[in-house]
Amino acid sequence: MRPYEGYVYAYPHKTAYRPLDPRPRLKEVWAGERPxxxxxxxxxxEMRCGFCNLFTRTGAPGxxxxxxxxxxERQARQVRxxxxxSTSATAGFATAGSDTAGSDTTGSDTTGSDTAGFxxxxxxxxxxxxxxxxxxxxxxxLTxxxxxVDLTRIPLSVETSPATATPDRLSVLxxxxxxxISIGVQSFVDAEARSAVRPQQRAEVDAALDAIRASGVPVLNIDLIYGIDGQTPQSWLYSLDTALGWRPEELYLYPLYVRPLTGLGKQGRAWDDQRLELYWVGxxxxxxxxxxxxxxRMFRLPGTGSSTEYCCQTDGMVGLGCGARSYTSELHYSFEYAVGxxxxxxxxxxxVRRDxxxxxxxxxxxxxEERKRRHLIQSLLQGEGLSRRLYAERFGTDVLTDFALDEFGDWLLADPEAIRLTAEGLAYSDAIGPALFSPEVRRLMEEYAAC
Incomplete structure (x- = not known):
């Protein structure tokens, strides 16, 4: 099994979405659901990186x-x-400033947690x-x-870039x-950044990181990429050690992928061994x-994580904006998806013309079956693994009865409490995740890719 089949940040992927007919009303979609x-x-x-396949455009005029x-704002008003x-009957959606802190199923401190149900x-x-x-x-x-929602009372994460992490913007944040604040640096070596089609100057990167630290925002995350053409264990360690100079609370280490319709999409080559070596070094x-x-991908300083009631396996998400996805327990939805x-x-x-x-x-x-599969994937790819108790409470069955996981062999550790990936299994997350996709989701994704 190759280690880099695909990054599973959500299941199912948006390429498995299709036009809904009829289109359900959101008040019906969210009935009885927790946002x-x-x-x-x-x-x-401001620019399109060579590796990027996100829903984004450059050079948008004012x-x-x-x-x-x-x-x-129109969307937010109608969604609200x-x-x-949808929740008036159960009072599950509160107004900003009300006391909605409830019991914490994860055991973390949730004092003053969610407002407006978030x-x-x-x-x-x-x-x-x-x-x-x-x-x-x-x-x-407008948010x-x-x-x-009172954004000062719940954890709020904002993405930025070296060119746009300016003091005036950071002051607002x-x-x-x-x-x-999460900033995509990718590499502290200018030649590697250029190779990844990410033109940036080291001085600009340093200034942005200094400004973020000066802003006083509690958590800094730095994204780095390994597997760039010409990158070596030594240059990779240089980027890691340079990032550690700011002592970020979080670091995300991303393997480089070559994807269709991106700047690197025509440079495909097999480089699994290089990426795997750099993963272990990092x-x-x-x-x-x-x-x-x-x-x-995620590494964190102990004790710096935000504690919330949110559980990605059981709670929903409200997405605003044309590239956002939303999900409830039974429906994931968005607008159309594209990369080109x-x-x-x-x-x-x-x-922008929509009313x-x-x-x-x-x-x-x-x-x-898909809800069970999503719960499995979302849990198993985390270091803490899947809680068999939570799974059984939600679905009334044991996960090992529902899914045959024998193919992953020594990559799994199972005990009465949890199923976890070993260190080797975590390294192969990008193979294990896609291997757990249902045949229907695979078919829809392949159909989209063929268009």
Whole structure:
């Protein structure tokens, strides 16, 4: 089994979504569901990296940004109305500032946790800090006022880039309660950054990291990439050690993927051995530096994680913006998905003209078997593994009865409490995750890729 089949950040992937007919009303979709997470998507970047297959466009003019924020506010208003209608009977959706802290199923401290039913929030993209300070202020205003969520009372993560992590923007983030900033550096070696089609200057990167630390935002995450053409264990260690100079609370180590419709899409070659070697080098260095491994990609300083009631296996997510996905226990939905620049621009243009946001347009309806499979994948790829008790409480069966996991052999550790991946198993997460996809999800993804 090859170690790098695909990154499973969500199941099912948006390429398995299809137009919904009929399009269900959001108030029906969310009936009896807990929102849990709020995600706001800004689809703009100052440049397109060679490895990027995210839903984003470059060079958006100011008038498009304004139109996008206008549409985001229209969407937020209609989504909020739908959530209030769907949960009014159970009082599951509270107004901002009310005391909605409940019991914590994970045992963490949730004092002053969720407002408006949300336990955590994120601004992603794209690059949210593509917006200037004034536009960022409006983004916070419309999110808080329209959605009724107090972002100073729940963990809020915001993505940024070296070119846009400027003091004026960071000041807005810090003043409005941002608790985590994630910055994509990818490499501290200029030649490697250029090889990954990410033009950036080391001085700009250093200045951005200094500014983030000066802002006082509690958690800094730095993204780094391994497997870049010309990268060696020595240059990889240089990037890791340089990042450690800022003592980030989190580091994400991403293997480079060559994907269709990206800047590196025509340079395909087999380099599994190089990436696997660099993975082990990076893991060893971070563990020696006192970090704990949370997943294949995520490393964290102990004691710096945000505690919330949110549980990705059982709670839902409300997504705002044309590239955001939303999910409940039985339906995952979004707008259309694309990677190619022309199609992305067309979808954004359609979004800013849209007035109807109270229905789900494109999505995937999860059967009981798919819900079980998603719970398995979302849990198993984390360092703490899958709680057999939580799975049994949710589905009434044991996971090993529902799924034959023998093919993963020595990569799994099973006891009465949990099923976990070994250290070798975590290294092969990008093979194990895709191997657990259902035949139907595989078919839909392959059908999309063939279009």
């Amino acid at each position: 849990g997470a709020l995600y706001v998507h800004i689809p703009f970047c 008038e498009l940004v304004t139109a996008y924020l206008d549409a985001l 109305d739908a959530l209030e209608e 336990a955590t929030a994120a601004f992603g993209g794209g690059t949210p800090t593509y917006l200037d300070a004034r536009e960022l202020t409006r983004l916070f205003d 808080e006022r329209t959605m009724g 810090a003043e409005r309660g941002t608790s985590r 893991r060893e260095r971070l563990l020696a530096a006192g970090y704990e491994q949370v997943s294949m 620049a022309r199609h992305v621009r067309s979808i954004i243009d359609d979004y 109807e946001f109270d229905v789900a347009n494109v999505g995937f309806s999860l059967s009981l």
